[in-house]
Structure formats: structure tokens, C-alpha cells
Amino acid sequence: MGTYFHSVTLDEEKCRGCTNCIKRCPTEAIRVRKSKARIINERCIDCGECIRVCPYHAKKAITDSFDMVNTFKYKVVIPAPSLYGQFKSVFSRNHILTALKMLGFDEVYEVAQAAEIVSKATKKFINKEGQKFPLISSACPAVVRLIQVRFPNLIDNILKFESPMEVAAKIARDKVMKKENLTKDEIGVFFITPCAAKMTSVKAPYERESSSVSGVISIKDVYLGVLNNLMRQKSCEDLIGAGYEGIRWANSGGESLALGTDSFLAVDGIHEVITILEEVENDRLEDVMFIEALACKGGCLGGPLTIENSYVAKTRLKKHIDEAKEKAIASSDHDDENDNIDWTGKVQYKPVLKLDDDIEKAIKKMEILQNIENELPGLDCGACGAPSCRALAEDIVRGNANETDCLFKLRDRVRELAIQMMELEAIMPPVMDKGSGGKGEK
Ligand code: SF4
Ligand code: SF4
Structure with a gap:
């Protein structure tokens, strides 16, 4: 289902081959060869970790250009709730939404409003008899892809509901079609994203x-335009529709808090998520009903395509949450027709880490890999361009690297060659003097 795509790419000119990124990648998708990083495309889950750690800004996310907006007759913008945390607290949610709309959109629909629909459906679902616990939220597409690549046994635990972004896009489009009497293709619905993984889930959906x-436009790309509009804005429209429960989704723990149960675990940061998923795999978290796992530290507020420091953004978002509480903007009323938010597709295991499709060959290759790894120094220094000695051993088995890519192995090899040359020199016949006519010295 869907064509292959992933959003995070390398700007080769900026890359200095420093190897900072290779160890942070949760799927060992990066190698540095010939002083340049390379992404093994099928392994990348678009977690954005390498964008964050690259000191030279050589990693970037491909998102849609704003020009795409103007190719549609009617334009709708659906901002992620993390957008609200990017601007100073003096600006209300209505100010921010109006400033966003002023960029050239005809309509705004908050993704936070759709988040409340997903919360309502999840609440119902977890209370049904016979569920397999813990259920794992599907809100973060990077985590779903991580499960596909590294934790196939947990695919059944994923909550198979559409993301708030998808629900929002569908509702907004349907409403405009009815209201404006337009066809589906005349309406452009644009998501304002804090992360790269959302772009991938739109271009290559699995569900x-x-x-x-x-189209998907990054928060970074609209930030200045929205800020300019905020500065010159005289009044604002009443555009808000979401309650505090929906806005809270931008924070780690926000989705869980709306479920009305204490039996949840909220984890953020891709490496921490891996630790928790390992626990689930080892049946140590069966007493937890719901796991909210977000790839970015601090949740979507920490997304690599945001502007503001996530702690600052969290404080700013709190003000919007409190305001929504004060004004008693509770969970919005939703039409019954929006209640069906089940996935229509299936998440499948992506065996990109498998050594061979043939099980016998795979076992043989694994033995060879193990032997090569045993011969490597085990320092995981990264100087070879692979994240660990085991990853280099795997690359060698796959035919993508040589043993001498390891500096220690190269040094040993050079030493061996030097000894061999000395031994050869010792048994070489003496060099004849040109003028001696082959008679040797007197
Ligand atoms: S986005 Fe994440 S998975 Fe993809 S290469 Fe970067 S660190 Fe690895
Ligand atoms: S962190 Fe990775 S992408 Fe950035 S310069 Fe270093 S090797 Fe290149």
C-alpha cells in the first residue's frame, strides 16, 4: 500500500562526516562513507533525531512548499496544536489562528478538535471486553514505523485509529464540500507540522x-509569516473549536490524560520509547492499559520542525490549556458520522533488518556476522562510519563494507604488510652495481 517515501534527507555539501548522527539513529540507518553521511532509506523511520544532533544542519526534512496552497480553488489549513506554543503568551489562540488564516487560507480547522474525537473513540475502545493490553497509541507515525521495523510482535498492540491530522482533514474537507458545493479535488487541506514523520504518513500512508x-507545511516555514500577521493584526476572528483536552495532545501525556484512566504510561524521546517497547515485548507491562509513545522529547512540542525550545513552548501552551478550561471549552460536540475512525489498511512488518529471506541462508550469514564481530575490537568507536562493531560486521556480510574499514583492522593489516615486506627484503638477492659488470665487488 502506498509508494515508498521518507522525508529526512542529507544535504551532502553541508555534511562534514563528523559521525555525530550515526549513533543516535534508532534503526542504524546511517553510515558515513568517504566522509559523507548516507541514509539507508528503507530503514529510516523519520524520527528526526539526526536533524537534531547534526551540528552542521546537514540533515533536513522534505515538506511541501507553500506555493502548493495556491494551486487549489479553496484552501483549508489544519494546524497541529504544537503551533500555539511557538508564539508569546500575549497572543490568544484566536489571534494565532487568524494570523495563520491571513497567509492565504479560506478556512481553519484545529487538529486539536479532531484529537478530541480520537480520545473519545479510544476511551470507548479501551473499556471494551477482551482487549490486548497494553494498547499502543498510533498518534506518532515514527513510533508506528519503529514497531514495523524493530518490534513486529507488537503490531497487534497498536491502536488502529486514524491520527487527529487525518480525522481533521477528512472532517474539514467534507464540511467545505457541503458548504461551498465544491468537488473534493478543488479543496486543498494543508497540515502545519512539527515533524517529518507526518509528511511521510501523508505521502506513504500505511493505514x-x-x-x-x-500538503504538509512545516511550522518553521509558516512561523515568520504568522508572526508578521500577529504584529499587524487589529482584530481577530472567532476560529477556535477545540477544548483543552485536544490542545493538550501537543504535550507528552496529553493524549493519555483524556482517557479517564490512571493505567497509562506516557514516554517521549525515541530511545526511551525503545526501552519501553522492549519491556512490552518481554511481557513486563501487561498491567498497563495504554501506552502513549512519542518519538520527540517533550512530545510534538519538541518536533524538529518547530521553532521554540520545547520547555518554553510547553509553558506557553499551558496558558492556552488554562484559558480553554476557564472558558469551559469542553470537548467539542461531534457528529456521529465522525465516530468511525478505524484504519482501513494494515500495518505490516518491514523486515529491513533481516539478513536474508531464506531462513537457512540467514542463519549462515548470522554465523559469519558473529565471527566477524568477534574479530572486531568491540569499541563501537564509529570511526569506520558504522554505528557499532556489530553494524560494521553486518555491513561486511551484506557486502557493503570491508574489514579494513575498521581502523584497528587496517592498522593490523598495514603492520602485517610491513613485516611481509621486511621478510621479502631479507631474502632478496643483493642489488648489482651498474658499473660492476656483474662481477661483484673486489
Ligand atoms: S530520521 Fe531517525 S531513523 Fe531516519 S536516519 Fe535520521 S535518526 Fe535515523
Ligand atoms: S552529524 Fe551526520 S550529517 Fe551531520 S555533519 Fe556529521 S556525519 Fe554529516
Whole structure:
């Protein structure tokens, strides 16, 4: 289902081959060869970790250009709730939404509003008899892809509901079609994203045939335009529709808090997520009903395509949450027709880490890998361009690297060659003097 795509790419000119990124990648998708990083595409889950750690800004996320907005007759913008945390607290949510709309959109629909629909459906679902616990939230596409690549046994634990972004896009499009009497293709629905993984889930969805989102624009790309509009704004429209429970989704723990149970675990940061998923795999968390796992530290507020420091953004978002509480903007009323948010597709195991499709060959290769690894120094220094000695051994087995890519092995090899040369020199016949006519010295 869907074509292959991933959003995070390398700007080769900026890369200095420093190897900072290779150890942070949760799927060992990066190698440095010939002083340049390379991403093994099928392994990348778009977690954005390498964008964060690259000191030279050589990693970037591909998102849609704003020009795409103007190719549609009617334009709708659906901002992620993390957008609200990017601007100073003096600006209300209505100010921010109006400033966003002023960039050239006809309509705004908050993704936070759709988040409340997902919360409502999840609440119902976890209370049904016979569930397999813990259920793992599907809100973060990077985590779903991580499960596909590294934790196939946990695919059944994923909560198979559409993300708030998809639900928002569908509702917004349907409403405009009815209200404006337009066809589906005349309406462009644009998601304002804090992360790269959302772009991938739109371009190459795993949970349905195609996405209801027409384009994905990063928060970074709209930030200045929104800020300019905020500065010159005289008044604002009443555009808010979401309650505090929906806005809270931008924070780690926000999705869980809306479920009305204490039996949840909220984890953020891709490496911490891996630790928790390992626990689930080892049946140590069966007493937990719901796991909210987000790839970015601090949740979506910590996304690599945001502007503001996530701690600052969290404080700012709190003000919007408190305001929504004060004004008693509770969970919005939702039409029954929006209650069906089940995935229509299936998440499948992506065996990109497998050594061979043939099980016998795979076992043989694993033995060879083990032997090569045993011969490597085990320092995981990264100087070879692979994240660990085991990863280099795997690359060698796959035919993508040589043993002498390891500096220690290269040094040993050079030493061996030097000894061999000395031995050869010792048994070499003496060099004849040109003028001696082959008679040797007197
Ligand atoms: S985005 Fe994440 S998975 Fe992809 S290469 Fe970077 S660190 Fe690895
Ligand atoms: S962190 Fe990775 S992408 Fe950035 S310069 Fe270093 S090797 Fe290149």
C-alpha cells in the first residue's frame, strides 16, 4: 500500500562526516562513507533525531512548499496544536489562528478538535471486553514505523485509529464540500507540522489507501509569516473549536490524560520509547492499559520542525490549556458520522533488518556476522562510519563494507604488510652495481 517515501534527507555539501548522527539513529540507518553521511532509506523511520544532533544542519526534512496552497480553488489549513506554543503568551489562540488564516487560507480547522474525537473513540475502545493490553497509541507515525521495523510482535498492540491530522482533514474537507458545493479535488487541506514523520504518513500512508491531507507545511516555514500577521493584526476572528483536552495532545501525556484512566504510561524521546517497547515485548507491562509513545522529547512540542525550545513552548501552551478550561471549552460536540475512525489498511512488518529471506541462508550469514564481530575490537568507536562493531560486521556480510574499514583492522593489516615486506627484503638477492659488470665487488 502506498509508494515508498521518507522525508529526512542529507544535504551532502553541508555534511562534514563528523559521525555525530550515526549513533543516535534508532534503526542504524546511517553510515558515513568517504566522509559523507548516507541514509539507508528503507530503514529510516523519520524520527528526526539526526536533524537534531547534526551540528552542521546537514540533515533536513522534505515538506511541501507553500506555493502548493495556491494551486487549489479553496484552501483549508489544519494546524497541529504544537503551533500555539511557538508564539508569546500575549497572543490568544484566536489571534494565532487568524494570523495563520491571513497567509492565504479560506478556512481553519484545529487538529486539536479532531484529537478530541480520537480520545473519545479510544476511551470507548479501551473499556471494551477482551482487549490486548497494553494498547499502543498510533498518534506518532515514527513510533508506528519503529514497531514495523524493530518490534513486529507488537503490531497487534497498536491502536488502529486514524491520527487527529487525518480525522481533521477528512472532517474539514467534507464540511467545505457541503458548504461551498465544491468537488473534493478543488479543496486543498494543508497540515502545519512539527515533524517529518507526518509528511511521510501523508505521502506513504500505511493505514489506508491515501491521505485526506493535500500538503504538509512545516511550522518553521509558516512561523515568520504568522508572526508578521500577529504584529499587524487589529482584530481577530472567532476560529477556535477545540477544548483543552485536544490542545493538550501537543504535550507528552496529553493524549493519555483524556482517557479517564490512571493505567497509562506516557514516554517521549525515541530511545526511551525503545526501552519501553522492549519491556512490552518481554511481557513486563501487561498491567498497563495504554501506552502513549512519542518519538520527540517533550512530545510534538519538541518536533524538529518547530521553532521554540520545547520547555518554553510547553509553558506557553499551558496558558492556552488554562484559558480553554476557564472558558469551559469542553470537548467539542461531534457528529456521529465522525465516530468511525478505524484504519482501513494494515500495518505490516518491514523486515529491513533481516539478513536474508531464506531462513537457512540467514542463519549462515548470522554465523559469519558473529565471527566477524568477534574479530572486531568491540569499541563501537564509529570511526569506520558504522554505528557499532556489530553494524560494521553486518555491513561486511551484506557486502557493503570491508574489514579494513575498521581502523584497528587496517592498522593490523598495514603492520602485517610491513613485516611481509621486511621478510621479502631479507631474502632478496643483493642489488648489482651498474658499473660492476656483474662481477661483484673486489
Ligand atoms: S530520521 Fe531517525 S531513523 Fe531516519 S536516519 Fe535520521 S535518526 Fe535515523
Ligand atoms: S552529524 Fe551526520 S550529517 Fe551531520 S555533519 Fe556529521 S556525519 Fe554529516
